[in-house]
Amino acid sequence: MSVGLPFYLSVSAILFAIGLVGVLLRRSPLTTLLSLEVMLNSVNLTLVAFSRQVGGSDGQVFALVVMGIAAAEVVVGLGLVVAMTRREMVLDTDELRSMSG
Amino acid sequence: MGIVVFFLAAFLAIVSALAVVSQRNPFVSALGLLGNLVSLATLMLLLDAQFVAAAQVIVYAGAIMVMFLFVIAYVGPRGEIGPGTRKPWQVVLAVVAGLLVVTQIVLVVWTTDFGKPSSIDDAFGGPGAVGQAFVTDYLLAFEGVSVILFMAAVAGVILGAGARPKRLTTDQVLAKEGEAEARRRAASRAAIEAAREAEPGEAR
Structure with a gap:
């Protein structure tokens, strides 16, 4: 490690906040x-x-598990987007309120 | 040298993350995420995690990003939605939430003494060390991920197959045919009645 742990953790925090x-x-x-x-x-x-x-x-094992979960999450999310496109729905999360109370 | 690489990669990671969040065109956002992933892989190399860095590039930049770009190309211009009708207080609250997260973590991180990084041997971060941990201590997590990936693949096929016509039972098919037959008979009866109305003399 050429720079200390706090540098990496700060970069990570900034990226998390941006996301x-x-x-x-x-x-x-x-x-x-x-x-x-x-x-x-x-x-x-x-x-x-x-x-x-x-x-x-x-x-590192945990990071690889997170990658696998992210791949699964992307498959389901993109499948939903494709299904929405096929049903001619608007691709806008604000418009998807048919299940709101 | 390592310090220069760190700050360069960190700067690129933050700039590309901002591009992901701020660009209106999802295609540009996806390319920004690509730059973000490669910068993070560089940071992981600086942390002696060669295998995770390679997996990051192969799995994320290779497989997941291709999937993203494919769907973005499929959706086309319908995917382009900007921040749009967000109310100003919502934007302010979101940015304040982000800044709070950053200040909180940065404060804690810079006031904590983590001690010196422990010494490592040559095998650290290589596929051997990570793979051994996977099949010994973390076997359950490994199998769990494989099950989840399989479920996701099935879900993706079901979602992507779209709405197919509903399969009918034999009775329903016969009922539908009967209705169609009755409609045809009614139509021809109506036509014959109309013809009789038009030329009453000939019919009698």
């Missing part, structure tokens, strides 16, 4: 999914940084 703002503000489900990926990746960086600090492989 969070994207998820909160964007209405296109595609961009929401992309912002979610930014959040997941920032957490991966945290896990790998702590793994290097502790000196074990546990954090």
Whole structure:
């Protein structure tokens, strides 16, 4: 490690916040999914940084598991987007309110 | 050298993440995510995690991004929706939430003493060390991920197949044929009646 752990954790926090703002503000489900990926990746960086600090492989294993879950999540999310497109629905998360109370 | 690479990669990661969130065109957002992933892989290489960095590039930049770009191309211009009708207070609240997260984590991180990073051997971060951890301590998590990926594949096929016509039972098919037959008979009866009305003399 040429620079200390706090640098990596700070970068990770900034990326997480950027992704969070994207998820909160964007209405296109595609961009929401992309912002979610930014959040997941920032957490991966945290896990790998702590793994290097502790000196074990546990954090890296966890990061790989997160990658697998992210792949599954993207498959379902993009499948929903394709299904919405086929049904001629508007690709806008604000318009999807038929299940709201 | 490592410090220069770190700050360059960190800067690129943050700029590309901002591009992901701010661009209106989802295609540009996806390319921004690609840059973000590669910058993060560089940071992971600096952290001696070669295998995770390689998996990051192969799995994320290779497989997941191709899937994203494919769907974005399929959806076309319908996917282009900007921040649009967000109310100003919603934007302010979202940005404040993000800034709160950053300040909180940065404050905690910079006031904590993590100690010196532990020493590592050459095998650290390689496929051998990670793979061994996967098939010994984390076998359950490994199998769980495989089950979840399989479920996601099935769900993707079901969602992507779209709405097919409903399959009918034999009785329903016969009932539909009977209705159609009755409609045909009614139509021809009406036609014959109309012809009789038109030329009453000939019919009698």
